[in-house]
Amino acid sequence: xxxxxxxxxxxxxxxxxxxxxxxxxxxxxxxxxxxxxxxxxxxxxxxxxxxxxxxxxxxxxxxxxxxxxxxxxxxxxxxxxxxxxxxxxxxxxxxxxxxxxxxxxxxxxxxxxxxxxxxxxxxxxxxxxxxxxxxxxxxxxxxxxxxxxxxxxxxxxxxxxxxxxxxxxxxxxxxxxxxx
Amino acid sequence: xxxxxxxxxxxxxxxxxxxxxxxxxxxxxxxxxxxxxxxxxxxxxxxxxxxxxxxxxxxxxxxxxxxxxxxxxxxxxxxxxxxxxxxxxxxxxxxxxxxxxxxxxxxxxxxxxxxxxxxxxxxxxxxxxxxxxxxxxxxxxxxxxxxxxxxxxxxxxxxxxxxxxxxxxxxxxxxxxxxxxxxxxxxxxxxxxxxxxxxxxxxxxxxxxxxxxxxxxxxxxxxxxxxxxxx
Numbered sequence: 001x002x003x004x005x006x007x008x009x010x011x012x013x014x015x016x017x018x019x020x021x022x023x024x025x026x027x028x029x030x031x032x033x034x035x036x037x038x039x040x041x042x043x044x045x046x047x048x049x050x051x052x053x054x055x056x057x058x059x060x061x062x063x064x065x066x067x068x069x070x071x072x073x074x075x076x077x078x079x080x081x082x083x084x085x086x087x088x089x090x091x092x093x094x095x096x097x098x099x100x101x102x103x104x105x106x107x108x109x110x111x112x113x114x115x116x117x118x119x120x121x122x123x124x125x126x127x128x129x130x131x132x133x134x135x136x137x138x139x140x141x142x143x144x145x146x147x148x149x150x151x152x153x154x155x156x157x158x159x160x161x162x163x164x165x166x167x168x169x170x171x172x173x174x175x176x177x178x179x180x
Numbered sequence: 181x182x183x184x185x186x187x188x189x190x191x192x193x194x195x196x197x198x199x200x201x202x203x204x205x206x207x208x209x210x211x212x213x214x215x216x217x218x219x220x221x222x223x224x225x226x227x228x229x230x231x232x233x234x235x236x237x238x239x240x241x242x243x244x245x246x247x248x249x250x251x252x253x254x255x256x257x258x259x260x261x262x263x264x265x266x267x268x269x270x271x272x273x274x275x276x277x278x279x280x281x282x283x284x285x286x287x288x289x290x291x292x293x294x295x296x297x298x299x300x301x302x303x304x305x306x307x308x309x310x311x312x313x314x315x316x317x318x319x320x321x322x323x324x325x326x327x328x329x330x331x332x333x334x335x336x337x338x339x340x341x342x343x344x345x346x347x348x349x350x351x352x353x354x355x356x357x358x359x360x361x362x363x364x365x366x367x368x369x370x371x372x373x374x375x376x377x378x379x380x381x382x383x384x385x386x387x388x389x390x391x392x393x394x395x396x397x398x399x400x401x402x403x404x405x406x407x408x409x410x411x
Contacts, residue, residue, distance in 0.1 A: 078246070078248045078249060078252065079252050079255070081241055081246060081249055081252075082236075082239075082241065082249050082252035082254075082255030082256070083252075083255050084239070085238070085239025085240060085241065085255075085256075086239075086255065086256065086379065089379045089380055090379055093379055093380065118240070119239075119240060120240070156321070157319075157321075161254075162252055162254045162255050163254075164254050164255065164256070164305070165256060165378065165379050166305050166376065166377060166378075167305055168379065169377035169378055169379050170305075170307060170308075170319075170326075170377045173309075173310075173377050174319065174322055174324060177310065177324055179318075179319070179322040179323060179324035
């Protein structure tokens with residue numbers, strides 16, 4: 001009976017065909033997933049977004065009796081596309097306890113409506129900020145941004161960049177429990 | 181991909197490589213380290229890509245029309261698809277000597293997972309559900325203390341990796357170490373999952389199914405070796 005080491009001692013390399021196999025695997029996965037996810041976008045049912053400015057957003061936050069998740073996005077922003085499904089899911093799960101607000105910056109109305117239709121984000125309110133002045137006035141920089149506000153408008157947390165599921169769920173839990 | 185995520189990946193890959201390096205010539209044959217490493221990395225990469233594609237598909241983002249989104253890993257990777265693909269990819273790579281290669285890779289894979297969970301320290305994402313335990317931690321500016329759930333997972337998995345390495349010195353039968361590792365990973369995940377904040381349904385039933393499957397494979401490997409009369 002050979003020892004464990006002897007049975008491990010095997011000179012044949014396994015790595016010779018790695019690139020070809022990996023490419024085949026990735027290509028097959030892309031084709032399968034791509035075929036399953038045809039995006040049908042019909043923005044006709046989405047109303048044009050109402051323009052807003054920093055003062056109006058501050059007023060909205062101050063008047064809110066619920067905590068607010070305020071997401072800054074744009075249709076041209078690739079990371080915003082990636083986090084949009086998470087925000088939709090979070091709104092479906094927590095929309096009765098937390099107010100969700102979207103601010104579309106430096107964008108066109110057509111682009112904004114297509115984005116909302118594509119990701120099914122019409123469940124919560126969105127505003128149009130063509131000059132992109134609101135995020136800077138609230139203390140953020142860049143896109144995407146996600147602000148978490150306690151009732152009454154005090155900032156609990158600002159997340160810059162793409163937000164992940166765990167962080168979004170944790171911060172919403174903080175808002176609901178009044179951790180700020 | 182953001183730098184904090186890269187930091188977590190670097191910790192995971194570093195721990196995985198360090199474990200393989202430590203085992204080379206001790207509990208693994210020295211000349212198999214490179215092959216195990218290549219198979220592990222290939223499996224992990226395939227799992228990452230497919231998991232990301234599935235997550236995009238489920239979120240309604242078409243990866244063919246939005247290929248740039250594939251790189252935004254932070255927005256989500258489907259855990260189940262990634263795990264299955266990684267296992268299949270690894271198994272395919274080492275199919276000629278599956279069980280011995282799986283045993284060779286098992287402690288390194290567990291240590292790598294421990295590193296990934298420990299990477300929460302650079303990602304600022306260690307905290308879970310609220311807790312009053314003395315070692316619970318609050319976010320900066322918050323008065324709610326929470327389980328450092330990712331640290332729990334990292335410590336448990338690191339302990340499992342150390343035990344597996346020690347156990348391998350007694351030359352257990354082929355496939356048993358890998359089966360125990362898979363079972364331990366599933367159990368650790370099941371134990372910590374209720375402490376994680378999540379959106380949507382919890383994956384705990386899937387981890388339970390993985391634990392049952394790993395236990396079945398373990399029983400099969402032990403029985404096969406007993407029936408063959410070998411070690």
